[in-house]
Amino acid sequence: MLEIDLAGPAEGNPFVDVALSAVFRQGAREIAVDGFYDGAGRYKIRFMPDTAGAWTWETRSNRAELRGRTGRFDAVQAAPGNRGPVSVRNTFHFGYADGSPFWQVGTTSYAWTHQPDALQERTLRTLAMAPFNKLRMAVFPNNDDALAHQRFPFPGKPPHGWDFSRFDVDFFRNLDRRVAQLRALGIEADLILFHPYDKGKWGFDRMPGAVNDRYLRYVVARLAAYRNVWWSMANEFDFLTEKTMDDWDHYFQLVQAADPYGHLRSIHNAFRLYNHTKPWVTHASIQHGAATEDPERAVLYRDVYNKPVVYDEVKYEGDWVKRWGQLTPEEMVLRFWNGAIAGSYVGHSEIYKDPGGEIWLGKGGTLKGQSPPRLAFFRRILAESPHEGLEPIDKWQDHPFAGKHAEYYLGYFNRDKPAAWPFVLFKTGLRDGMKFRAEVIDTWNMTVTPVDGTFEIKRRDDYTFADKDGRSIALPGRPYMAVRIVRVR
Amino acid sequence: MLEIDLAGPAEGNPFVDVALSAVFRQGAREIAVDGFYDGAGRYKIRFMPDTAGAWTWETRSNRAELRGRTGRFDAVQAAPGNRGPVSVRNTFHFGYADGSPFWQVGTTSYAWTHQPDALQERTLRTLAMAPFNKLRMAVFPNNDDALAHQRFPFPGKPPHGWDFSRFDVDFFRNLDRRVAQLRALGIEADLILFHPYDKGKWGFDRMPGAVNDRYLRYVVARLAAYRNVWWSMANEFDFLTEKTMDDWDHYFQLVQAADPYGHLRSIHNAFRLYNHTKPWVTHASIQHGAATEDPERAVLYRDVYNKPVVYDEVKYEGDWVKRWGQLTPEEMVLRFWNGAIAGSYVGHSEIYKDPGGEIWLGKGGTLKGQSPPRLAFFRRILAESPHEGLEPIDKWQDHPFAGKHAEYYLGYFNRDKPAAWPFVLFKTGLRDGMKFRAEVIDTWNMTVTPVDGTFEIKRRDDYTFADKDGRSIALPGRPYMAVRIVRVR
Numbered sequence: 001m002l003e004i005d006l007a008g009p010a011e012g013n014p015f016v017d018v019a020l021s022a023v024f025r026q027g028a029r030e031i032a033v034d035g036f037y038d039g040a041g042r043y044k045i046r047f048m049p050d051t052a053g054a055w056t057w058e059t060r061s062n063r064a065e066l067r068g069r070t071g072r073f074d075a076v077q078a079a080p081g082n083r084g085p086v087s088v089r090n091t092f093h094f095g096y097a098d099g100s101p102f103w104q105v106g107t108t109s110y111a112w113t114h115q116p117d118a119l120q121e122r123t124l125r126t127l128a129m130a131p132f133n134k135l136r137m138a139v140f141p142n143n144d145d146a147l148a149h150q151r152f153p154f155p156g157k158p159p160h161g162w163d164f165s166r167f168d169v170d171f172f173r174n175l176d177r178r179v180a181q182l183r184a185l186g187i188e189a190d191l192i193l194f195h196p197y198d199k200g201k202w203g204f205d206r207m208p209g210a211v212n213d214r215y216l217r218y219v220v221a222r223l224a225a226y227r228n229v230w231w232s233m234a235n236e237f238d239f240l241t242e243k244t245m246d247d248w249d250h251y252f253q254l255v256q257a258a259d260p261y262g263h264l265r266s267i268h269n270a271f272r273l274y275n276h277t278k279p280w281v282t283h284a285s286i287q288h289g290a291a292t293e294d295p296e297r298a299v300l301y302r303d304v305y306n307k308p309v310v311y312d313e314v315k316y317e318g319d320w321v322k323r324w325g326q327l328t329p330e331e332m333v334l335r336f337w338n339g340a341i342a343g344s345y346v347g348h349s350e351i352y353k354d355p356g357g358e359i360w361l362g363k364g365g366t367l368k369g370q371s372p373p374r375l376a377f378f379r380r381i382l383a384e385s386p387h388e389g390l391e392p393i394d395k396w397q398d399h400p401f402a403g404k405h406a407e408y409y410l411g412y413f414n415r416d417k418p419a420a421w422p423f424v425l426f427k428t429g430l431r432d433g434m435k436f437r438a439e440v441i442d443t444w445n446m447t448v449t450p451v452d453g454t455f456e457i458k459r460r461d462d463y464t465f466a467d468k469d470g471r472s473i474a475l476p477g478r479p480y481m482a483v484r485i486v487r488v489r
Numbered sequence: 490m491l492e493i494d495l496a497g498p499a500e501g502n503p504f505v506d507v508a509l510s511a512v513f514r515q516g517a518r519e520i521a522v523d524g525f526y527d528g529a530g531r532y533k534i535r536f537m538p539d540t541a542g543a544w545t546w547e548t549r550s551n552r553a554e555l556r557g558r559t560g561r562f563d564a565v566q567a568a569p570g571n572r573g574p575v576s577v578r579n580t581f582h583f584g585y586a587d588g589s590p591f592w593q594v595g596t597t598s599y600a601w602t603h604q605p606d607a608l609q610e611r612t613l614r615t616l617a618m619a620p621f622n623k624l625r626m627a628v629f630p631n632n633d634d635a636l637a638h639q640r641f642p643f644p645g646k647p648p649h650g651w652d653f654s655r656f657d658v659d660f661f662r663n664l665d666r667r668v669a670q671l672r673a674l675g676i677e678a679d680l681i682l683f684h685p686y687d688k689g690k691w692g693f694d695r696m697p698g699a700v701n702d703r704y705l706r707y708v709v710a711r712l713a714a715y716r717n718v719w720w721s722m723a724n725e726f727d728f729l730t731e732k733t734m735d736d737w738d739h740y741f742q743l744v745q746a747a748d749p750y751g752h753l754r755s756i757h758n759a760f761r762l763y764n765h766t767k768p769w770v771t772h773a774s775i776q777h778g779a780a781t782e783d784p785e786r787a788v789l790y791r792d793v794y795n796k797p798v799v800y801d802e803v804k805y806e807g808d809w810v811k812r813w814g815q816l817t818p819e820e821m822v823l824r825f826w827n828g829a830i831a832g833s834y835v836g837h838s839e840i841y842k843d844p845g846g847e848i849w850l851g852k853g854g855t856l857k858g859q860s861p862p863r864l865a866f867f868r869r870i871l872a873e874s875p876h877e878g879l880e881p882i883d884k885w886q887d888h889p890f891a892g893k894h895a896e897y898y899l900g901y902f903n904r905d906k907p908a909a910w911p912f913v914l915f916k917t918g919l920r921d922g923m924k925f926r927a928e929v930i931d932t933w934n935m936t937v938t939p940v941d942g943t944f945e946i947k948r949r950d951d952y953t954f955a956d957k958d959g960r961s962i963a964l965p966g967r968p969y970m971a972v973r974i975v976r977v978r
Binding site: 272273275277288289290291293294296297300301303304321322323396397398462463 | 761762764766777778779780782783785786789790792793810811812885886887951952
């Protein structure tokens with residue numbers, strides 16, 4: 001990331017009065033990038049080049065002192081560990097810019113950046129050890145984030161005396177820093193741009209339309225150059241009753257137009273779904289309490305949207321008073337597996353009661369639950385899967401297998417407790433005589449046990465091939481078991 | 490339905506050369522209606538008035554002898570049994586124009602109108618006794634409808650020597666007559682305008698674009714005035730590989746523009762879903778083999794589309810060699826119940842082997858299956874439900890109840906075999922002291938058994954109310970059981 005730092009006017013209201021952008025050029029390419037005012041007469045333009053080599057830049061502005069400034073720089077090759085931004089790949093999946101797959105294993109901590117510094121640091125230490133590679137987090141605080149030290153996105157007097165025509169740059173510098181720290185940890189920051197948990201306390205859920213637009217442009221100008229940023233227009237958008245469906249269309253389009261890099265864009269629902277078929281939605285971000293209890297449910301949205309489906313909220317692990325926060329760790333992990341078998345992705349969070357109110361879902365801190373080690377194991381299994389992504393093997397048939405035809409099959413038995421699995425595969429791509437090896441996976445106890453020998457298949461009926469000797473694979477009669485079948489040549 | 494019969498030019502090719510329409514006027518209203526050439530120098534304009542009273546009409550044409558013809562007539566009140574056309578109501582449901590609900594219980598017989606007359610008559614006699622109020626049927630024949638006597642939509646020599654610039658009016662007169670006979674039986678005709686079962690045999694699946702457009706306009710001109718017509722753009726549209734998604738958008742829009750009455754419009758899929766959120770789609774017509782095995786699956790499409798969802802194909806009752814034609818009657822009936830509990834609708838068909846090839850799905854005739862009596866029983870239960878339609882009571886929670894909060898609950902236990910159901914209702918609309926009566930429904934054995942006494946509720950927890958004395962309802966431990974709970978005052 002390149003940051004250009006320019007001196008400019010400090011008088012008046014630079015947030016509103018001063019327009020600044022730069023055009024970055026390499027060969028025939030031109031990329032227009034908005035700058036932003038960072039206070040005290042300083043203006044910044046951040047740029048994320050996607051190719052190495054020489055670039056030049058030239059500023060545009062409505063103010064003479066910021067106009068026509070030029071420069072050049074050499075973009076170096078990405079450092080090891082920098083795989084670039086994540087985008088949609090193979091219709092239903094994600095990949096980094098360097099071609100490697102992004103196997104989304106998400107979590108949510110809405111207001112972790114609005115907590116005391118020590119707690120923010122503890123959250124980062126937790127994330128460094130956790131299995132998550134995406135974090136949903138809100139720009140705006142929750143209505144219970146009322147600590148005296150707290151900074152807000154706008155200058156003024158809490159709870160309602162805001163100057164909506166300016167931004168509090170210290171607030172946004174903290175956000176920048178936290179996003180950069182996530183980037184260093186290999187974690188995508190799914191930035192929630194609006195949410196309903198303000199409930200009028202600060203009023204950030206019901207700002208005037210022009211303020212919303214300026215706020216979105218400012219966030220994009222500051223943060224789009226961070227390669228790990230995703231844009232989530234809202235959490236539970238339909239609970240933001242002051243905004244219309246047309247407003248959401250507009251916000252999507254504004255962000256899409258302002259972001260030079262095309263970061264991922266989504267919107268998360270409560271009871272009503274946004275129309276994720278709209279072209280500016282890159283992937284469906286879904287809250288649903290029951291869809292990931294069964295791969296045959298979870299696959300349905302995929303068929304509708306022809307985009308990646310991320311079940312960002314599937315209820316939470318915890319002991320909360322409300323039913324959406326009472327998943328056992330086993331049920332939390334089960335949802336990730338079912339989502340994967342449906343060719344989709346799932347998000348975690350937890351809400352265990354805490355005497356100090358330190359709850360991961362809202363404030364971050366430490367994780368109390370038992371699902372994270374199992375999700376680390378799950379992520380390891382994903383990482384060993386075909387890099388194209390897991391595809392349902394025989395959808396619409398209650399066949400809980402995903403993978404890649406004739407190469408790789410991952411089957412998950414959910415809450416069932418089978419004593420054996422007959423070695424039978426759906427026909428696509430198969431021929432008599434193909435050979436496979438098998439492993440039994442205990443997704444809860446985190447073991448992978450190879451099955452002795454290989455399985456040679458022959459056609460069984462119109463739809464399936466089976467082991468030529470009719471063999472089955474023994475299973476321990478416990479729930480949460482999986483099998484992995486890999487072609488051998 | 491009014492039919493205006495006019496003499497006009499017979500020379501040349503009137504199907505292509507002559508444009509004819511009429512404007513029907515009542516007070517300030519004007520409705521433009523296309524006419525059609527019916528052979529032998531006769532032109533027809535059919536009109537379905539939606540209000541009683543005096544109407545006038547005046548023709549428009551590119552031919553002098555058909556131009557400026559005028560008339561007037563009095564539309565009388567609808568006769569008993571004529572409830573008018575069906576349209577969407579309450580977002581997810583259907584209703585007749587007279588305000589009564591349309592509880593869709595569909596079946597499919599693609600090519601029944603392409604069979605020998607005696608078989609067509611037998612199909613009608615079967616339908617007269619069957620529980621179905623909607624029939625999916627194709628305009629074009631299947632590739633195995635090769636009987637010597639058969640008429641085709643276009644004049645010419647089978648299999649490929651068609652004059653696509655003309656229509657065979659006898660073919661279409663038979664179609665008119667059959668649609669009228671269905672109308673008399675109270676059955677909606679869901680006319681499938683294109684399908685892939687031609688497979689190039691007759692070539693009706695791959696006609697030039699201009700022919701497709703002329704064909705659609707001709708069908709709409711002939712049939713839109715039949716109140717029981719629905720337009721299904723295609724069966725398994727994605728198997729019609731000669732047509733693009735843009736073509737389908739175009740056909741939808743053409744039919745929408747040509748139809749003066751706004752009949753229902755849908756399109757049926759094989760493996761790929763059309764984007765049913767598009768504005769010209771009135772309801773989602775879905776093929777899915779597994780979605781109606783569970784109400785929690787079936788409800789998902791509803792949430793996506795915010796339109797009625799009709800699972801027109803859910804596999805078929807039968808003993809066919811392919812797995813899509815092997816449902817037991819029990820499984821066929823189960824799918825209707827699950828669909829209803831999800832606030833959606835389901836379609837039947839059957840494919841039992843027959844020595845003479847008389848298979849209901851393809852050719853009609855008689856029904857061999859055991860589901861129809863149970864579907865008649867099912868339809869009776871629907872008809873006794875709130876006329877607004879069955880709405881899921883607590884979606885996303887594996888709660889298999891639909892109905893109307895605080896008034897009516899229909900619960901269905903699917904393949905489970907509970908010995909009892911604790912009287913517990915989801916909270917919406919409930920207050921302590923409300924009273925309900927209950928019935929146990931055996932959906933397979935077609936019995937409704939009242940439960941003694943009434944149940945008085947009190948709040949149990951954050952989400953539910955229960956019988957104040959903690960009572961349960963005894964169930965027989967069989968599958969396919971339901972309970973019906975109705976408020977008493």
